[in-house]
Amino acid sequence: MPLRRILTGLHRAWTAALVLALVLATGALAATSPAAAAGTTLKAAAEANGRYFGTALEGGDLGAPGETAVAAAQFDMLTPANEMKWDTIEPSPGAYNFGPGDRIVQFAKSHGMRVRGHNLVWQNQLPSWAANLPLNQVRSAMESHITAEATHYKGQVYAWDVINEPFNGDGSYVQDVFYRAMGEGYFADALRTAHAADPGAKLYINDYNIEGVNAKSDALYRLARSLLAQGVPLGGIGLESHFVLGQVPADLQANIQRFANLGLDVAVTELDDRIQLPASGAALQQQAADYAAVVKACTAVSRCVGVSQWGVDDAHSWIPGTFPGTGAATMYDGNDQPKPAYYAALSALGGSTPGGGGSTTGALRAVGAGKCLDVPNASTTAGTQVQIYSCWGGTNQTWTRTSAGELSVYDGGSRMCLDASGQGAANGTKVVVWSCNGQANQQWHLNADGTVTGAQSGLCLDVSGTSTADGALVQLWTCGGGRNQQWTLG
């Protein structure tokens, strides 16, 4: 082996040993201790609150790598979007098809997620043979369906949406085949049948537009109280929570609380928050506030067991197909990058992004561009304006967040700090590297919403022109919620 390589190897080994010793001595490993790491994903932050954070997937989504990676990394509860509905499970009388549902359950199991079963009795996605049954045959068909499905998934689902969407907006019952055949009695019958098949599953009634106190949620409240008084095994209420931007009801928490006071669990089961397209930066900020409000309303009530979003990302959401002109309704954009709503939900759970605290080293990724904060040509000249560039892991793209709030680059004598040039606080101020001097224009806040703000200026680290090109320069600009102001460290 040539002497130079041996020396380089020795040097590397010594450097590694030295770094390890320093890290141990300073306790910098605390940033990756279990307690700190517990809050860096939605599921970890939710679990730290004794709750879950769920999502929904369709069978077809299982082949989407970006979407499934986010599902596995961030969520610990999974709802099959369609695969456990009557039309899939029992397309013709007594002929059961569990394969699609089983595949969702398998995905959940292999990623440590629990499953919300959805759903057993619903007027939609109900095959025509069932919808058109003579009324005197409906009860036995319903009981057979529930028994077969709940038995098949016994022990594998945490909860069942036993009855889905039974109310009209005015609080009257949907006149579906179940109601026409059995009247209000079908609720108790369906719940008792499900309980007999799988006594371990929490049994829910799930509906939309019942998130606030209104005629529909009042009707459900009366029904729930009456079922409980009869000893029916109702265990929970699912608030679907398909919201319109800015319209999360102010009394959401109070409404959750009144159901909880009946002795029921409550879950947010299908959260999304639709935006008029194209989504503006301000809209994404409002969406972040909406998501935070929902999470906080849930965590404020001890019987609110968890929040599930309907789908993982904007590319696979049902919203654009059903409400044309609207979309961007989830916490992840079409490229599976987290949006402000993600950071807001995480923060509302008391979590933070890996870059949010402690000493962290790694790439500072410009989320909108999918590139990394980079010192051009690995320059060590003070005043060199930083840029974004394709991530390659070089030392000129490796940033360390220090406990003093600096973002430093390079090691040893070459160490430099990210710096608001000339202590500028105006839009367009260049962001440069400079020798570290501890001043406020070298201190940065890594915020829960994904922005990085200058401690002195309050302005956001911003890729100029919303460019995604290699070499696009980085500056300070008023925070506007744009994707060119979103960063992740580590």
Ligand code: G3I
């Ligand atoms: O798979 C077929 C495809 O082969 C066909 O070409 C295409 C043509 O439209 O349809 C595809 O099926 C669609 C299916 O989703 C799978 O993507 C159906 O048209 C479509 O109607 C169906 O929509 C589902 C919807 O429930 C129907 O009620 C959504 O995926 C599903 O997310 C949605 O979920 C409901 C909850 O169960 C209850 N609460 C509301 C929520 C949103 O609507």
